[in-house]
Amino acid sequence: MGLKMMFLVFGLVGLLMIAGKGEDDDDKHKEYSAIYNFGDSNSDTGTFSAAFAMVFPPNGQNFPGKFPTRNCDGRLIIDFICEELKMPYLSAYLDSIGSNFSYGANFAAGGSSIQKTGFSPINFGLQISQFIQFKSRTMALYNETSHTRVDAYLKSRLPKSINFSNALYTIDIGPIGCLPRKNMMNKLTYEDLDSAGCRKNENEIAQEFNNQLKDIVFELRKNFTNAIFTYVDVYSVKYELVKHARNQGFVNPKKLCCGTRSVSYFDCGRKKIKNGEEEYYKCKDASKYISWDGVHYSEAANKWLSTLIVNGSFSHPPLAIGMLASQSPKQSKR
DSSP: OOOOOOEEEEEEEEEEEEEEEEOOOOSSSSEEEEEEEETTTTTTTTTHHTTTOOOTTTTTSSSSSSSOOOOSSOOHHHHHHHTTOOOOOOOOOOOOOOOOTEEEEEETTOOSSSSSSSSSOOOHHHHHHHHHHHHHHHHHHHOOSSHHHHHHHHHSSSOOOGSSSSSOOOOOOOOOOGHHHHHHOOOGGGGGTTTTTTTTHHHHHHHHHHHHHHHHHHOOOOOOOOEEEEEEEEHHHHHHHHHHHHGGTOOOOBBBBBBSSSSSSSSOOOOOETTEEEEBBSSSSSSOOOOOOSSSHHHHHHEEEEHHHHHTEEEEEEOOGGGGGGHHHHHOOO
């Protein structure tokens, strides 16, 4: 297989790279051999919990595993993408316990941002640096290993060199004006909201960011003819869900499932004292809620969103994510 870079740009507030298989790649997965993800808590599968602090229950209550690592009751969009591509769930790059990087790695960190200043020191630029370091060290280690049983096991846990080419990348921002927690913490007037009950000014900022990003993607298509760039409008996907929440079986999208409110809002899992006892608030059925904790989406919402992401309904060009590996750069520009 010749060099063919594939870029998928969409609204996960992050960057996703999926490596296509080479002609000599005979592993059990269909079209792709590895996934590398970058972003914030919307796609963090263990970085924050490994580097900074535990993610407390009831986060992760529906996700298999002993300790919660996701800001969600279960799976994230990135998890559903892995399932769609028949890939294992991604191990966090900074989590050394029980991790397997043979099919990729996750560099996303909760609280990170594109700028260097932010809640988390693991900003977007640092995540890219970690990936470059990971690639360099992995290739050096892979080439130095021999054919002993120990080295054979080690190689089985590392990606192959082909896994770092033929890739998809993603970045964008969703309708931040629709996040329940931010809306609850501010006094809003009727004029502040749109027909879906979202803050108009914040969504306008997100839309302008996405419009400029889309222009950049289309420009990159012209400048890098051996690459495939696909823009996925996840802003519209998420807004569609919020606007028609009840039609899709969800409760009021302004409500959140997990979180305690006193003077201010506490993160899901953080407890407060009531009648001398610690407690936290959680709804009875998270599958009825779009928002898990006022900022992050529930597993049910993530599943709904991922269906439209992977089938190409909101993509340009409109191709299912599983078909991108077979596309040529010329076809992707149609």
